[in-house]
Amino acid sequence: MKELIDIVAAYERAVKENKKTALATVVLVEGSAYRRAGARMLITEDGQLTGAISGGCLEGDALRKARMVIMQQQPMLVTYDTMDDDEAKLGVGLGCNGIIHILIEPIRDGHANPIALLKAAINSTGYSVLVTLFSTENRKAPQPGSILFFSDRQMISNGFESIPYKNELLADVEDALVRQQSIVSGYRGYTAFIECVKPLISLVILGAGNDAIPLTKMAAILGWNTSIVDGRPNYATSDRFPLVNKIIVAKPEKVLESVEFNEWTAFVLMTHNYNYELAFLQNILPLHPLYIGVLGPKKKLERMLSELADAGIFITERDLEAIYGPIGLDIGSETSEEIALAIVAEIKAFFSDRNGQPLKYKNSVIHSA
Template identity: 75%
Template sequence: MKEIIDIVAAYEIAVKEGKKTALATVVLVEGSAYRRAGARMLITEDGQLTGAISGGCLEGDALRKARMVIMQQEPLLVTYDTMDDDDAKLGVGLGCNGIIHILIEPVNDHKINPIILLKAAITARDNAVLVTLFSLEDRKAPQPGSCLYLTNDQILPNGLAILPYKNELLEDAKNALNSRRSVITAYQGYTAFVECIKPLISLVILGAGNDAIPLTRMAAILGWNITVVDGRPNYASVERFPSAKKLVIAKPEKVLESLEINEWTAFVLMTHNYNYEIAFMKDLLPVNPSYIGILGPRKKLERMLDELEENGAVITERNLETIHGPVGLDIGSETAEEIALSIIAEIKAVFTKRNGRSLKYKTTLIHSI
């Protein structure tokens, strides 16, 4: 999602400067590649690149082809076969061993274009599906490109109505939305990359001490929506937390009134104030957020849960699954920056349903599509 945000921002700058642009999207990968389907890059006519479709080995050639797309105003499907001797030089720097299909679309000033669909995905607070259609069988055939954006409450078609298989495609998009999984499907000589785009993680940090500063900085690099909460206005300030989207100065029982919480919201409690945190936890537990991280030793968490139960709080199995204390992955963290890294890594692993183990022990593909 961070890449999409950067691309949309770069596009808006290009529009203000009167520059023409094209959008390159990795739509299909066969074998191994540095980036998977869904990787994107915006190219301006003067050669500015935002985003990435590889580790740097394909961008130069893609730039040349994108300029042709901008000039002709027609989408183009480009294939790089890094298993072939002639194309191997493109991937040799990364050890790529796969076939990468990239669709390059001109971004014109039509009412709906690929960037409009990406902007809709940014503003959605729920899962969304973006369908990109292309032809592998006949590369001279029209390449429809980004033709549909779908959420539970919004549909943005982009040329979908003229497709003879529009009903099938729409049904497959709805299935992908429900299953929350991207898929590749085929229709009468065309292939569709039906991409499930997940919303940004919203990180709520309870505590505005110095150790919260590197946590907000790292979360900002990932593009997460950051809220910092504290009862002390001199701590929770814009000067100390410039990357926070929102600052909340409140007593613990008033904090939730200021927040919008969904399944993509993560909480990290690091106030170093036990009474503040236990008062907040009393209100937070019934909300059942997807992630609660608590800084400090395990005995602190055990004491907190015992006291909450003694005072009538109901702690469910779901609560125990989502509470992470001590917070973070075990990477040997000591400094505030290292602790922030371990927390960010654990939150990412939880939301992507991964175990946080080293990839060297993974026996299956890193990416499913």
């Protein structure tokens, strides 16, 4: 998601500077590659790159082809076979042992604009689908490119309505959204990369102390939507937290009046104020959020849960599963920066449904097919 946000921002800057642009999208990978299908890169006519389609090996050649696409104003499907020795002669020696198909499409004024689809995906509060249509069978055939954004609330078409097999494709799009899984399907000589896009993670940090500063910086690097909450107006300031999206100064029982949360919201309690966090838990637990991280020793959390139970707050097994305390992965953290790293890693693992183990001990492939 961070890549999409950066690409949209770069495109808007290019528009202001009257620069022509093209969008490169990895649409199909056979075998192994550094980036998977869905990786994107915006290219301006003067050679500025935003995003990435490889570990740096393809970008130079893709830039040359993107300039051709911008000049001709026609999409182009490019294939890199990293199992072919000839690719190494061209300076594209990836060592990934795979075949990578990249669609490069011009972004044209007055025409269907793929950036509009990316914006819709960024703004979606739930899962959404982006569809990119191309032909590997006939590279000289028209390459439709980014044609559709679809969610349970909205549909934006970039030429989708004119496709003769749109009903078949739409059925697969709906299936991908229900299954929350990207798929690749073929239709009468064309291939559709039906990409299921996860919504943006929202991070709500209770506590505007110094140890929250590195956490907000790391969240900003990842592109998360971050809010800082504290009852102290002299701590929760934009000067101290310039990278957050929202600053909330409120008593614990008033916090939820200013926070919109869904299944992709993570709450982190690090106020170092026992009573503030206890009062907030009393308000948030009946709403059953999926992730609450509590900084501090396990005894502190056990005491809080005991007091809530004594106060008549019914805590379900689901609630207990959602509470992570002490918060963070076990990486030997000591400093506030290291603790922030452990917290961010745990939250990322949680929303990716991973356990945070070293990849060395993973018995299957890193990315599912």
